[in-house]
Amino acid sequence: MTCDITIKDVAKQANVSVATVSRVLNGLDRVSDQTRKKVLKVVKELNYVPNTMAASMITKQTQMLAVVVPEIENPFYTSVIKGTVNVAKERGYNTFVFSTNDSESEEDTFFESSLRRNVDGIVLIGAHKDPVFYQKMNKPVILVDRYIDGCGLDGVIIDNFGGAYEATKYLIEYGHRDIAIITGPQTFNDGTERYWGYQQALKDNGIELVSDYQKHGDWFENNGYQSTKELMKLPKPPTAIFAANNLICQGTIKALRDLDLTIGLDVSLVGFDANDLAEFVKPRVSVVKRPTYEMGTHAAEMLIEKLKQVEKNESFPKKVTLGVELQKFGSVKYLG
Amino acid sequence: MTCDITIKDVAKQANVSVATVSRVLNGLDRVSDQTRKKVLKVVKELNYVPNTMAASMITKQTQMLAVVVPEIENPFYTSVIKGTVNVAKERGYNTFVFSTNDSESEEDTFFESSLRRNVDGIVLIGAHKDPVFYQKMNKPVILVDRYIDGCGLDGVIIDNFGGAYEATKYLIEYGHRDIAIITGPQTFNDGTERYWGYQQALKDNGIELVSDYQKHGDWFENNGYQSTKELMKLPKPPTAIFAANNLICQGTIKALRDLDLTIGLDVSLVGFDANDLAEFVKPRVSVVKRPTYEMGTHAAEMLIEKLKQVEKNESFPKKVTLGVELQKFGSVKYLG
DNA sequence: CCTTTTTGTAAAAACGTTTACATTTGGATT
């Protein structure tokens, strides 16, 4: 188990040329059975482990991927990472994991190091907002979750609009009119589409938008917590809240608990994306569930597929939208 | 932002030799200010990005680390990963993240690929049990959380014994005698030391061990859930439970909720390691908190420090034990 | 003004592979 043994040592020991050893190991060219066995025996004896880097210099392929997420401690991203890493492993790729803290400059430093390292491709949940940034990508990239229109890249996203629309419609069907939304910044499609879905559902049912009921903050728990408290302090508080991501939903659940308000009784709640608390509290909180792991696997598969296409047949960008599922539990009160 | 520009292109464009360009970029040898500026200008103009791999072939350093964990979706491990990755990034290293599913064979395949890729060092939460496996490591390795005695490697662990002892003592001081433990396998020090701590605290206080009160399963939530239900079904159920990791604790909380038992009233509970549910429920669950992020940073720092020591001055293995903190909340009833 | 030292730069050899091309081998066909 040492790595200071090179292909030359194997060649010498086996009385063949390095080319032959290489051929045996990569199995591309024909080698006689006799020499194959002889070489493999020596490889085993010496515990020879090929140096991937040296090979990469020739082949121009590193068999390395990168997956870039805003925050490695958010379970949603971890799930995407796991999906990507697993598929990559299956296909013989190793994966770098980067966490950008949703900062453009940290993402920039990542891109430089991924360039230096010649990663073959990137699964990216990007921090950059400008399509121009994405246009000048010189490597295969699959965007996940966030998609920048006009960037020219492939992407795997989910049906944010549909999920939010269904969630809101569900509240309306249960008789709610005063429906609040707590959501993140309107920077990316995740924010905008969920907000649109909410808006559209209200419009389609003839419910007027109330600006006090719309809380646009960040995507973190504290936004959910504070916004919920503010909402419930209003002269006429909403009867239902749509929490537009996992952390916000957790914040809302905590705030309602601290306000001594019972979910599904005093206030109705629907979340977006699964989370520990939503599953724990009684009644369990209804959520729009999205296929997080599958987003990761799908992206990895698309990426590796793309790598195989020798020709860069500049096809049109492919955007895959995965469906979501509204899971109904007891957190929504029927107002009749 | 292309990577097909090599040091030769820069050299040609700047009318210097490749050696000079290399010297400018690495800043080791002396270069006149004039040529330095000239070269840097061309570097910028051409958007030259050095190829790390080619450099690695010479320097024998890849500036790549690996961090290996059993399960990337467990928040404890994610926190360790984050610590390691952040320190690595600061020091100019990129980090591979591997998840082994706690399987020895998956760990083996990882080791081979890390060998092929010539990672400089490894932060490892290992799946292997046999010290012999660790003894034949040919790369700098820092073990985290789990430490195999006699493996000859450096490690960063926490005070499992002390934490478990304190937790149990705390329960005893509050008047409890019938104290159960739900813990994982006794394969590694994490399991054994926590169990010993529990045992010792009982012994030191003259409390006899009851085998029915000791649940040894795996480290997952379902073990906590099922074991709790079994415990509470006993003719004489325990008055207090020590849940020996984060997931088990979550399982216990859920089981008690489903059994309609109130924490801190019907049953007392202390957990090991923070978790969402312990922080959420009222009363909040007391836990032994461990410095997860710091375990990652500390390990990375030790590793990088080790890499700097040119001489492999085969010193004795260094085992660092980080302290834990018992955080007391309302989950333990005072029995007087 | 000549010698010695310092400074800046270039040339070339490595690093461990892959691969295009060249050569050898051996069996089949004349």
Place this chain on the structure above:
DNA sequence: AATCCAAATGTAAACGTTTTTACAAAAAGG
């Protein structure tokens, strides 16, 4: 037995760097 062809193997040039060696030019010292 001579010839040919395919299969098997060897040779050597790449890949993009770093680093050692060498050498010229400039600076310093007598």
